[in-house]
Amino acid sequence: MPYDLGLAARMADTLASLGERGIRQKNVFGGRGFLVGKSTFAIAWEDGLIVKCPRGEYETALAEPGVTPFAPDDEKPMSTWVVVASDAVADDPELAAWLRRGLRAVR
Numbered sequence: 001m002p003y004d005l006g007l008a009a010r011m012a013d014t015l016a017s018l019g020e021r022g023i024r025q026k027n028v029f030g031g032r033g034f035l036v037g038k039s040t041f042a043i044a045w046e047d048g049l050i051v052k053c054p055r056g057e058y059e060t061a062l063a064e065p066g067v068t069p070f071a072p073d074d075e076k077p078m079s080t081w082v083v084v085a086s087d088a089v090a091d092d093p094e095l096a097a098w099l100r101r102g103l104r105a106v107r
Contacts, residue, residue, distance in 0.1 A: 041102035
């Protein structure tokens with residue numbers, strides 16, 4: 001299943017509205033990754049968003065509705081990475097909050 005093109009466009013628009021510059025995009029894990037330098041912080045994926053969390057926020061993030069650990073191919077979850085269901089980022093303020101969290105994780 002291809003990544004959500006609409007979500008990727010919303011992510012780019014949201015990052016621009018946050019004043020973020022120099023964000024690159026490339027394909028990552030079958031999705032559309034957003035990077036600062038060489039570090040991926042968020043990925044538009046099949047039916048949601050994959051986000052890197054700061055280590056101290058990982059457990060808190062997992063407790064939020066619609067959030068699960070990111071475990072590619074049903075293997076061991078990748079520490080600090082979560083999948084956020086599309087309905088949990090359906091509104092722009094929620095999407096912005098998750099993108100900010102991802103940016104904090106790589107800065």
